[in-house]
Amino acid sequence: MGKFRCRCGMGLSNHRIPNDVxxxxxxxxxxxxxxxxxxxxxxxxxxxxxxxxKQCDRVHVFKGSKHIKTYRVELIDEDNERENHVLDP
Structure with a gap:
């Protein structure tokens, strides 16, 4: 892929191997x-x-060289999470 600029302004690159991106x-x-x-x-x-x-915790998904999705972090209230979880305990 190469380089990409996140919506927060952080430049992302996967040129170094290994990398944290x-x-x-x-x-x-x-x-x-x-x-x-x-x-x-x-x-x-x-x-x-x-x-x-790593700056804003967004996750970007690419198919080939096309950017197809961005996921943004949503903080979870622990009390609310216990009431609304969808996974089996």
Missing amino acids: ELIVYTSVEWEVINEIDSLDYMPEPKYEVWHC
Whole structure:
């Protein structure tokens, strides 16, 4: 991908390897395919690139070179979270 400017103004880059910007994220379907591979000499690339801005905590999702989504942090009230959780305890 290269370089990207977050909405907060922070410049993001994945040129250095390793880096704290690019997250390696696989869908569960992609992960199942990886688990069926006999040898991990070839590790397929994830379908999406996911970048994290350390300044504002936004997460940016790219498909190829196209920026398709941005997720912004929403703080959770712990009392409210206990009442409205959707995951099994």
